Amino acid sequence: MVSAPTNEHYFLGxxxxxxxxxxxxxxxxxxxxxxxLAGPANPLHGVEQTLQSIESAARRALSDAGLPTExxxxxxxxAGLAGVNLPSLYRVISDWPHPFAALHLTTDLRIALLGAHQQDEGAVIVTGTGSCGYVRAAGVDHLLGGHGFPYGDQGSGAWMGLEAIKAVLLASDDLGPxxxxxxxxxxxxxxxGLAIVERMSGKPSSDYARLAPLVFDAAEAGDPVALDILRSGARYISAMARKLLAYQPPRLSLxxxxxxxxxxxxxxxxxxQLSRPLGPPExxxxxxxxxxSALANTA
Amino acid sequence: MVSAPTNEHYFLGxxxxxxxxxxxxxxxxxxxxxxxLAGPANPLHGVEQTLQSIESAARRALSDAGLPTExxxxxxxxAGLAGVNLPSLYRVISDWPHPFAALHLTTDLRIALLGAHQQDEGAVIVTGTGSCGYVRAAGVDHLLGGHGFPYGDQGSGAWMGLEAIKAVLLASDDLGPxxxxxxxxxxxxxxxGLAIVERMSGKPSSDYARLAPLVFDAAEAGDPVALDILRSGARYISAMARKLLAYQPPRLSLxxxxxxxxxxxxxxxxxxQLSRPLGPPExxxxxxxxxxSALANTA
Known part of the structure; x- marks a missing residue:
């Protein structure tokens, strides 16, 4: 059972x-x-911006709750943040002199799992801008994928967008279907053609993910190139799901x-074998x- | 025949x-x-640095030639520069108040072709960090590929490195061979594994190209994954070569x-059907x- 802290405290997710x-x-x-809500908070894209967004979102949530700034x-x-599985990023954010009573840091995947299953164990596959899988079951804590753009995250929005751009550029040279x-x-x-290159050069993965709906649309209309992309992405996500299910988690959500x-x-x-998520990551x-907090109080 | 300018002038390549x-x-x-030689001069990676490198290389070449700075x-x-086929970059560099008597600007491909064939017509496929094809023949001036990292340039060093990283990360999750x-x-x-992601995240294409020799080594040793990568890259370059040869250029060099x-x-x-290049791009x-210069003098 979770022991409640003193009633002077509130929780921030x-x-x-x-x-x-x-x-x-x-x-x-x-x-x-x-x-x-506040601005972007992916430490992989900028730690300073992330910390600002966290504090800003917290202040706004306090105001929304009718609680004073103090x-x-x-x-x-x-806090669940992408990339804090990388030791270097975990350290930087842990060292932040945050304004809260306490800051417990974990990955975006861990809070996604806790939200989806309302318990410690289970598995999730997240497919948004990026893709990754995560399972906690019977002492196992295992991460799959989530390697990032442009070398990983098959089946994600950014990956679909990148594959779409590749296919369009090949076709524009008549070197692809x-x-x-x-x-x-x-x-x-x-x-x-070349104007696509000017438009996308150096752009973040989220700009690629904007193209993903076009891949779904084209595949659903029977376009062979889009079908290839989507089937390849889905094959990867299916393979990832089977790997996660092998750990026999109580539930798996996409x-x-x-x-x-x-x-x-x-x-x-x-x-x-997919279960609907019970709640959101927050x-x-x-x-x-x-x-x-309960762990800290009992320690 | 090229008409010589007044003997007060020198040429800079x-x-x-x-x-x-x-x-x-x-x-x-x-x-x-x-x-x-001077530092990097790829306007796609930074115009300011490019202009500095050009001026610096020119000053050093003058010194090497025993000519005074004036x-x-x-x-x-x-000057042959990557990316000046993009109108926006061409404009920025044309607007440079350069220190020379004149600056004639063209693409890296055009000077590669002129160097390789010592004449206006011919075709080249450049496979270095990136890859692209270019043909000038019988009134045709046609570019293939060269779209850049990470969505194009199949068969290039950076592409091979990216495919290698993708394969290694898939295998590290046991989701690939x-x-x-x-x-x-x-x-x-x-x-x-994850440390590769930390190492490569946000890195330029040249960092990926460093991995290309490993793909050649592994393929030559019979590694099926490396063979797939190399065969796929070579297939693209072969298809590009056939497209270029269709324009019947007098020579084609890789x-x-x-x-x-x-x-x-x-x-x-x-x-x-490949011919050895007759000279280097410079x-x-x-x-x-x-x-x-001859054109300007006759005009």
Missing amino acids: IDGGGSKCKASIADASGRVLGSA TLGRLVAG ETQLIESVAELLQAR IGGMAERLETWLDRDVAE AGALLFARQQ | IDGGGSKCKASIADASGRVLGSA TLGRLVAG ETQLIESVAELLQAR IGGMAERLETWLDRDVAE AGALLFARQQ
Whole structure:
């Protein structure tokens, strides 16, 4: 059982992401009092911006909860952030002189899992801008994929966008098959051929992920190139799911921006074993803050 | 015939590249008087650095030729630079208040072609850090590939390195086949699994190209994953060569850092139609400067 901290404390759940940071505040009983959004909070894309977004989201959530700004110092925070599985990033963020009573740091995957299953064990595959898998079961704590753009994250939005750009550029040189992606990409980017290169050169993975819906659209219309991309991505996600299921987690959920459309492309045996997520990652971050606080109180 | 400018002028040939800038100085008769190297000069990676490198290489080449610094204002320069086929970059560099008597700007491919064939017509495939094809023949001026990292340039060093990293990361999750690249990449990068991600995240294409020799080594040792990568890259370069040959250029050369090792992997019909390059790109830049100067004098 989670032992409650003194009632002077509140819990703050932080779900950091590449495009925004979500914050939720709950009281000692777990009741959510307020929530808010702030800017990007992916430390892989910038630590300074991440810390600013976390503090900003926390202040806004306090305001949304009708609590005074001074309450900031009484928040027990749980934060799930991408990239903190990298030791160097974990250290940098742990060293932050944060304004909270406590800051418990974990990966975006851990809070996604806690949110989706409302318990410590289970497995999740996140397919949004990036993709990765995570399982905690019977003493196992295992991560799959999540290696990032442009060398990993098959089946993710950014990967689909990158494959779409590759196919369109090959076709524009008549060195690859025709595809309706040429027209849909041209419409979205307002660019063709070399102008696509000017438009995408040096751009972050989120810009590539914007093209993913075009791949789904084209595949659903029977475009062979888009079908190849989507089937290859789905094959990777299905293989990842089987690896995670081998650890016999109580539940497996597919979450993230691509999840809904991708689900129908997964192998049937995999799709049948998916469970709907019980809650969002920010709920998992709140649960993580409560758990860690209870551990600290009993220690 | 090229009409000679007044003998007060000298010619400067500039071959800009991602890792260094090569400069050669020749007199009105075409005799090379001196040459020098300076830092990176790829405008796609930084215009300011490129302009500095060009001026620095020119000053050093003057010194190497035993000519006084003031001669800078009497140099008729021809420069071949990557990326100036993009209108935005062409404009930025054309607007540079350069210190030369004249600056004639063209692509790295055009000077590679002029250098390799010592004439206006012909075709080249450059496979170094990136890859691209270029043909000028019978009124045709056509570019293939060269779209850049990470969405193009199949068969290039950076592409091979990227494919190697992808394969190693897949294998490290047991979601892809075993490959000896795991060990050779670990040795070169002093990193495995997630540490590879830390090592490569956000790195320029030249860092990926460093891994290309490992792909050749592994493929030559029969590693199936490396064989797949190399065969796929060679297939693309062979297809590109056939497209270029369709324009019936007088000669086709394969040049750049990957050329020698890649040649044996090309389809036989393509390999048999390759000609050795007659000169390097900086010789092509000098030739370009002379040609453009002659045009200006006759105009």
